[in-house]
Amino acid sequence: MTHLKVDLCIIGAGSAGLSVAAGAAQMGASVVLIERAEMGGDCLNAGCIPSKALIAAAKHAYQPQHGAAFGVEDTTPQVDFAAVKDHVRRVIDTIAPVDSQERFEGLGCTVIRADARFVSRTEVQAGDTIITARRFVIATGSGPFVPPIPGLDGVMVHTNETIFDLRDKPDHLIIIGGGPIGMEMAQAHRRLGCAVTVIEGAKAMGKDDPELAAIVLDRLRGEGVAIMEDAKAERVSGGEGGAITVHTSKGRVTGTHLLVAVGRAVKVDGMGLDVAGVDHDRKGITVDANLRSVSNKAVYAAGDVAGGLQFTHVAGYHGGQLVRALMFGLPARARTDHIPWATYTDPELAHVGLTEAEARKRHGDKLTVVRSEYAHNDRANTEGRTTGLIKVMVVGGRPVGASIVGHLAGELIGMWAMAIANKLKMTAISNTVLPYPTYMELNKRAAGAYFSPKLFESATVKRVVGLVQRWLP
Ligand SMILES: Cc1cc2nc3c(=O)[nH]c(=O)nc-3n(C[C@H](O)[C@H](O)[C@H](O)COP(=O)(O)OP(=O)(O)OC[C@H]3O[C@@H](n4cnc5c(N)ncnc54)[C@H](O)[C@@H]3O)c2cc1C
Ligand SMILES: NC(=O)c1ccc[n+]([C@@H]2O[C@H](COP(=O)([O-])OP(=O)(O)OC[C@H]3O[C@@H](n4cnc5c(N)ncnc54)[C@H](O)[C@@H]3O)[C@@H](O)[C@H]2O)c1
Numbered sequence: 377m378t379h380l381k382v383d384l385c386i387i388g389a390g391s392a393g394l395s396v397a398a399g400a401a402q403m404g405a406s407v408v409l410i411e412r413a414e415m416g417g418d419c420l421n422a423g424c425i426p427s428k429a430l431i432a433a434a435k436h437a438y439q440p441q442h443g444a445a446f447g448v449e450d451t452t453p454q455v456d457f458a459a460v461k462d463h464v465r466r467v468i469d470t471i472a473p474v475d476s477q478e479r480f481e482g483l484g485c486t487v488i489r490a491d492a493r494f495v496s497r498t499e500v501q502a503g504d505t506i507i508t509a510r511r512f513v514i515a516t517g518s519g520p521f522v523p524p525i526p527g528l529d530g531v532m533v534h535t536n537e538t539i540f541d542l543r544d545k546p547d548h549l550i551i552i553g554g555g556p557i558g559m560e561m562a563q564a565h566r567r568l569g570c571a572v573t574v575i576e577g578a579k580a581m582g583k584d585d586p587e588l589a590a591i592v593l594d595r596l597r598g599e600g601v602a603i604m605e606d607a608k609a610e611r612v613s614g615g616e617g618g619a620i621t622v623h624t625s626k627g628r629v630t631g632t633h634l635l636v637a638v639g640r641a642v643k644v645d646g647m648g649l650d651v652a653g654v655d656h657d658r659k660g661i662t663v664d665a666n667l668r669s670v671s672n673k674a675v676y677a678a679g680d681v682a683g684g685l686q687f688t689h690v691a692g693y694h695g696g697q698l699v700r701a702l703m704f705g706l707p708a709r710a711r712t713d714h715i716p717w718a719t720y721t722d723p724e725l726a727h728v729g730l731t732e733a734e735a736r737k738r739h740g741d742k743l744t745v746v747r748s749e750y751a752h753n754d755r756a757n758t759e760g761r762t763t764g765l766i767k768v769m770v771v772g773g774r775p776v777g778a779s780i781v782g783h784l785a786g787e788l789i790g791m792w793a794m795a796i797a798n799k800l801k802m803t804a805i806s807n808t809v810l811p812y813p814t815y816m817e818l819n820k821r822a823a824g825a826y827f828s829p830k831l832f833e834s835a836t837v838k839r840v841v842g843l844v845q846r847w848l849p
Contacts, residue, residue, distance in 0.1 A: 378505045382406040385509035387492045390417020391688045392679025393515035395695020401484040410492040410502045416475035419688045426540040429467040433460045434567035457545035494652035518640035518680040527612035548631035554580030556719045557637035577608035588781035659683040666708040714797035718786030726789035729777030735769035744770045748822035755813035
């Protein structure tokens with residue numbers, strides 16, 4: 377058995393673990409980084425990157441069929457599904473060196489490729505190495521939750537861990553779960569030529585503003601994705617030639633392939649957390665506002681396993697907060713009110729801060745909701761992207777939330793994320809001069825919609841202007 381004594385031991389080399397490791401090692405701490413599977417974790421290997429690469433291929437399949445409005449004849453492209461998967465693989469391989477063992481060893485980390493588990497409150501074993509550390513970061517992420525639906529174990533079930541490796545095009549893909557994974561995968565597969573049915577137990581895209589989500593759902597339905605809502609998957613059965621039937625509270629659907637996307641299960645099993653005295657539950661490690669275990673002060677958690685929002689940018693944010701806490705002894709104080717998210721359907725759906733419903737509940741009459749429609753944006757008109765809108769929730773002259781549905785919503789939300797993170801006023805947006813014609817002007821128009829009534833419908837302003845005009849030379 378080898379023994380190592382270090383400042384910091386990080387378990388998991390996904391977005392969260394890598395962010396902490398890179399920062400801590402470059403600031404001079406001795407760091408052990410342990411990963412039992414592929415470097416880069418879910419985002420690189422089975423999450424964000426393959427899904428966005430697949431969506432990009434699907435856009436290429438879709439666009440040639442919709443050029444007529446621009447005077448370009450519609451054509452039906454031939455999709456080589458296996459070649460699409462080659463493209464997905466190439467993108468992963470291109471990005472992989474940034475997350476690689478070699479790169480992190482170059483930064484000064486000791487990288488161990490093994491399963492890690494606590495053997496005491498201050499020691500972790502990985503393979504034949506025992507690591508004693510002043511601090512530990514658990515960044516073990518999450519995996520697909522596969523619910524105990526009767527019959528599921530009797531058919532071939534895909535999750536995000538296998539769907540990107542599928543090289544034969546599904547004739548009919550059934551997706552259980554209408555969250556971000558389900559809806560992104562539904563549209564991508566439909567555009568690549570599959571029949572797709574989504575079975576959602578409650579409301580599809582149910583974590584987003586329902587008015588904006590409805591615009592995405594209309595679009596997907598218009599493209600031929602069948603979406604069943606309030607239809608809980610109750611039983612699954614197999615049939616001849618690999619056919620799969622999902623029985624729901626609203627009837628049954630038969631397809632050729634099944635993707636389960638009903639949420640995530642955090643990875644904490646077999647880690648010796650009880651030996652280390654680290655409290656945890658179904659949502660992950662129980663941490664305080666500083667991402668520190670409430671029951672073992674030497675242990676911190678970051679990313680999906682920290683029990684909050686499950687996004688790569690949150691994992692990165694946790695990483696930054698922990699570097700600050702672990703290297704300088706400053707409080708981490710992870711906020712959540714300024715965290716944006718985006719779902720990369722077409723149109724995209726993005727959000728930051730309070731939704732309209734949450735803002736109404738919290739702020740009542742003090743809330744103003746302003747809107748800006750894509751149909752009034754010149755750039756959107758030139759590109760035929762006029763479906764969409766922005767809603768901004770404003771209290772006391774400052775944005776407290778923004779929701780966007782439309783082309784590039786994931787990019788546009790950045791301006792509101794910056795405003796909320798830095799507690800900027802609406803004037804910070806309205807004072808900004810933007811290039812014309814851009815989609816970004818939608819944000820400025822929303823800020824304009826906030827000030828317009830105050831300027832153009834105010835008797836006081838009219839009186840002052842009248843007086844000034846009388847006295848101006
Ligand atoms: C299909 C899909 C699409 C997504 N798209 C987006 C998106 O567009 N944008 C976005 O922000 N987020 C997206 N996400 C979410 C994002 O992937 C996760 O939030 C992010 O990967 C979490 O990072 P993490 O470091 O917490 O965990 P992970 O990336 O899961 O990394 C944890 C690592 O720990 C390792 N590990 C676990 N247990 C042990 C152990 N005992 N010993 C050693 N190693 C261990 C695992 O092997 C893994 O490599 C998507 C997720 C999925 C599934
Ligand atoms: N663009 C992005 O940022 C992005 C993309 C994909 C995933 N993610 C992350 O991954 C997480 C997991 O995504 P997800 O879509 O798997 O989970 P989710 O929890 O967001 O959505 C799962 C959906 O499945 C439904 N469901 C659960 N059980 C069901 C049943 N038996 N029958 C029918 N429907 C059922 C739920 O009502 C819910 O709407 C997300 O919350 C997000 O954090 C992010």
